[in-house]
Amino acid sequence: MSDDRFDAIIVGAGLAGSTAALTLAKAGMEVLVVERGNWAGAKNVSGGRLYGHALEKIIPGFASEAPIERKITKERISLMTETAATTIEYNDEDMRREETASYSVLRSKFDKWLAEKAEAEGAMFVTGIHADEMIVRDGKVCGVKAGDEEMEADVVILADGVNSPLAQSLGMKKELAQDQTAVGVKEVIGLDEKVISDRFGVAPGEGCAWMMAGFPSDGGIGGACLYTNKDSLSLAVVLTASEIGNSEYSVPQLLERVKQHPTIAPLIEDGKLLEYSAHLVTEGGYNMIPTLYRDGVLLAGDAANMVINIAYTVRGMDFAIESGRLAAETIIKAKEKGDFSASTLSSYKTMLDNSFVMRDMMHHARAPKLMEHKEIFTKYPVMAKEVFSEMFTIDGNPRRHLMKFAMPALKKSGGIFKLAGIGMDALKAL
Ligand SMILES: Cc1cc2nc3c(=O)[nH]c(=O)nc-3n(C[C@H](O)[C@H](O)[C@H](O)COP(=O)(O)OP(=O)(O)OC[C@H]3O[C@@H](n4cnc5c(N)ncnc54)[C@H](O)[C@@H]3O)c2cc1C
Incomplete structure (x- = not known):
């Protein structure tokens, strides 16, 4: 040669x-x-x-x-407001199988x-x-x-x-x-291996993948993701480039806000910044x-x-x-x-x-169109918080039927037809 x-x-x-x-x-x-x-x-x-x-x-x-x-054995998806997180958590023995592992x-x-x-x-x-x-x-x-x-x-x-x-x-x-490109800013935060397993409720060698929408992008098209590494966490905020400037926060500032969110802050407490990076993602x-x-x-x-x-x-x-x-x-x-x-x-x-x-x-060709429904990032996290807050708050005041507080929250978020429309788009895109 x-x-x-x-x-x-x-x-x-x-x-x-x-x-x-x-x-x-x-x-x-x-x-x-x-x-x-x-x-x-x-x-x-x-x-x-x-x-x-x-x-x-x-x-x-x-x-x-x-x-x-x-090995990822736990999935989390959260809709977040400034103070709340409505989270779906999923785990299954099947996630441990080598053939389908991530x-x-x-x-x-x-x-x-x-x-x-x-x-x-x-x-x-x-x-x-x-x-x-x-x-x-x-x-x-x-x-x-x-x-x-x-x-x-x-x-x-x-x-x-x-x-x-x-x-x-x-x-x-x-x-x-x-509008087809996002900016991602990421920190790798060092923590003790056992502390990570304990905080995320995972066995040694196993971990969690977590996607978050709403608060992390300040309502813009984007979100945050968190992955547990062996002895560190990868925490990133991603924001569609055309949304930059719509929020008073820059993308690095959005990441700082996520770190201070009451759901996230205790999980990264005493963590040490090991790596800071930024990159584009095509969307x-x-x-x-x-x-x-x-x-x-x-x-x-x-x-x-x-x-x-x-x-x-x-x-x-x-x-x-x-x-x-x-x-x-x-x-x-x-x-x-x-x-x-x-x-x-x-x-x-x-x-x-x-x-x-x-x-x-x-x-998934329709996924970018689905993301254009701003309600996913703005109104729905608030709706979820309002509904669950009323369900779980017991303070001696008279209880109201679910219908009485869920329907107004839904109406405020664009109504049932809007939700059904987005639901249909999600069924086609996902
Ligand atoms: C914030 C963020 C989160 C993501 N999360 C995930 C995830 O969880 N899971 C997932 O599957 N994907 C994820 N992705 C996407 C994933 O990172 C990319 O799809 C993947 O890295 C693509 O690999 P690649 O080899 O094509 O390109 P890259 O990994 O970008 O590699 C390109 C290489 O080319 C080199 N290079 C560029 N220009 C030149 C040049 N002119 N001369 C010499 N070298 C050059 C670069 O230095 C680099 O090493 C994420 C992306 C970002 C930004």
Whole structure:
């Protein structure tokens, strides 16, 4: 292998890039991964819950060797006002099954581990290098430029994350629209392992995933999420970019408010700030999928906008892993044919369309529209608080029938038809 010519170059050592590198290297291909961070994972941010199924196909039993934090065995969803939280909690023995397990992960450790797996198979990683430009000849992508360096390959995978200016420069992807993009700000808060298990009521090694709406985004389209790690908590606030400025609070200030909320404050008490980060998340879903291939190039993971936010969970990591694997499988077949034209690479889209990635994205295509119902973030948390407050408050005053206080609360929130309409939209979107 010459120093500057490879079978494949991958830009970005996130989950999509490292999975593609691992798959290609296993097939004996000469692959170079260019990563701008000082190590794989250094720049990566996630709320932190990985659905294990996609990686399980590539590294069976990965959870026994990977730096996972906790197996998620408890789900919580809360509607919050300034003082109250109305919470659904769900747990089930089934959540412990390996086949369907999900895990909290910290990307700075997890991505490093995955990159090392790819390296062990022979992939070459260069870190601390920013790919600035694509090399295109006669309409075909031939490599990337980083500063004065030119690196060439038969094919390039752009796995460079949410913005992907490189995909934009090729005309494959549009600049992200503000109403289809959210800003996430996250803290990792260190706490003793046993304290976390006790506070969240989970067994050692097991954990909780928690989504919150209403107060966390000050009524804007967004919310907060909290994941229990082994000896830390990941707490993030996410707000749709077009909502910034509608609240008197900036996104970092929204996160501070969540930390002080009476439901959250006791859970993070005495915690130590270990990590602070901010990142964009695409929210447009299926309708935002860009051009996935052209002569000599494929897009995978966030670079291809493969994320869904469906209120009770955010998914992007399992999509990144699967699309990275399928991009690599496409290249392995293209190499056998000796043809990296768009026509050969089009099988990537066919494979994606037949995979859970596109099926799930299509299934939830209406989710962004559902989120536009502002009542979910403004009025419904208040309605829930008013109803439950009256139900649970016994102070010697005469009791009122549920009908007497629930109906006015519902009316104030837009009425029964509005609620039924949103319910219908939720049934179609989720
Ligand atoms: C706040 C927040 C919470 C989330 N929560 C969850 C969750 O709980 N579960 C879930 O499944 N998903 C979640 N997601 C989404 C998930 O993080 C992404 O879908 C996932 O990280 C995509 O992986 P990727 O490999 O495609 O991209 P990334 O992880 O973004 O990796 C891209 C890599 O490319 C590198 N790079 C970029 N440009 C260049 C360049 N020009 N040259 C060299 N290197 C470059 C970056 O440094 C980075 O390492 C969340 C996202 C955010 C922001």
